Amino acid sequence: MRSKKKYLIDGRFLNSMTTGIDRYAYQLLACLDKICKESDIAILVPANAKEIPAYKNIRVIVKKRTRFWTQLVFGPYARLHGRIPVNLCNEASVLAPKGIVCLHDVCYAESEKMYPFLTEFPKEERDWFLKIYQRICKKADRLVTVSEFSKQRIHALLGVPDEKIAVIGNGWQHFNGVTPDMRIFEQYPQLKRKKYFFTLTSVNRNKNLDWVLKAAENNPQAQFAAAGRKLDSAVDFSQYPNVTYVADVSDCEIKALMQEAKAFIFPSFYEGFGIPPLEAMSVGTPVIVSHAASLPEIFGTAAHYIEPDNPRVDIEKLLAQPVSEKEPVLARYSWEKSAEQLLSLLKEN
Template sequence: MNRILINGNFLCRNLTGIERFAWEVLARMDKCIKDEDISIYIPANAKVFPEYKNIHIVISEKQIRSFPLWDLFYFKGACKKLKAIGLNFSNTAPLGKYCGFAFLHDIYAKDYPKDFAGFKDKLIKIYCRLNYRNIAKNAKKVLTVSEFSAARIKKAYKVPDEKIKIIPNGWEHFKDIIPDGTVFEKFPSLKKGSYYFTLGSLSKRKNLRWIAEYAKEHPEEHFAVSGKAISGLVPPELKDLQTLKNVTLLGYVSDAQVKCLMQNAAAFIFPSYYEGFGIPPLEALCCGTPAVISKSASLPGIYGTAAHYIDADSTNCSISDLLKEPVSSPDEVLETYTYENAAKKLLDILQSC
């Protein structure tokens, strides 16, 4: 097995889906490593510094001031100097032959270019699509998180089957979180068991339009919406939500508050029209909370008969009626999609190349 150098750029980002995936998978892969030569290259200004027993930690003298600069030059230089193959988790990688192993969780900017409307967001779109193409063409293995994403990558960039590997997400981080009920003190309008909860960054693909339209049509039903706005990718429906009396906008909430909200919701609503995987419904299912999700992108292939489904483009339904319909036990889904399984699959791939 070749020497592997992990790109620690995710340690300088907020802990959202991709960053959590990297953090959780590496923590478990560290326990599986025996004689493999695996290191992680961490920027000097990382927000957190992990403690590993078997993954060697290399702290760079360089700080991340620009993620493109880090990926294209600093991390590439470290791979070159240490004669290592890079492992990149964040949909980005050095250009050309130093691309290494690289994750493409999805190709959102390729599939939905119109969601990137402002000047800054058009630059983000260009940068994302540059990385998609580079990884698809130059990665030693293209790693992704679902059958849906694998199919989209193969079709869009003509990636052969043998070059792409699927390593799905997990949920175990959620079971160790202690619920924080102070969120109900902060938002007294929320009554336990009588609201629907939706979670995610307030970006267009999370489909707040669906929530806004449904809430308008059903003023007797209450919604709690958490999430932090992403520059330029915020839908206009956010303004509508701010005016609705039956919608509580929570803003950023901690993991502990999220767990408490999940546990006490009548259902978790996830109307996204585009997800490479979609972790939040797993978190809901592990709490015993019904998940109502859109039948779009990766979601049906992952959640199967364990969830209730809505049309991302239509609110012509009744959530309360949907919840009366039977679903299968979530046990098989929760046993299949774990970080433990992901870590073992990733290590097997690294060992075989």
């Protein structure tokens, strides 16, 4: 009789909880916990994590936080206890046995000719991520990624066979549990409901905040709002009178800004998936996204499209163009479906 396979999930993301990748792991495991009663799955969590999850079926193991957690704590623990490592956040331990790794995208392996914004990343940063990609390919029996686009790029750039890569996408249902905080409009009275365009972004060049700023210059009659951590460290917003920088926003404030916006703008050059437009779509807000990377795959004909290198767009005219219904897009992606796919993958591995 074959012994039941034992899995160990890297809980390092619980010490951060700041990125879309962290959200992916958190939401996926919350749903996996509900359906994995017959499986032997544990998660190794740093003692100083922001949250120690109260799972019912996934066993939670807490260990003292150490530098290089994945390499020096998670990996050796998996090997010592004979567990198959599972990492959902772009990393693999050289000391762990081979296992399952989620690689969300391979941005740093792309060519500068195809994606010129990559020239702005320091060579040391690109080299660092390339080493991580190589380590993941070496240590993964199966790779998971979040879109067919990312699967194709992993195959093309890293030489991973198609049959070794499973696509398990993101969801949006976490947004249902967020209560919009309308007090944000008291703080920023210049933002009139249904009268502004909203973007949630970062200073990373692939997010392409410049498109929004230049589009604001080209559409001086329109009002824009931009939210994201430390955007004002890279942009002098005083130079853009019709752009309001909304600093340090909570999820509740983000939901308020999304649902009351005229449209949500997501002009990225490169995305493995793109959760924010899905969140905006879930509250009934039109979305404007780049015709680039994974975004056409995810949003199909339900979004308005722009070219990420061309901000000379009449944004009102763009928004007036018809798009298809959002419901098929929302129905295609859910954390529950993704958890079922992950469980099936664990049983196959």
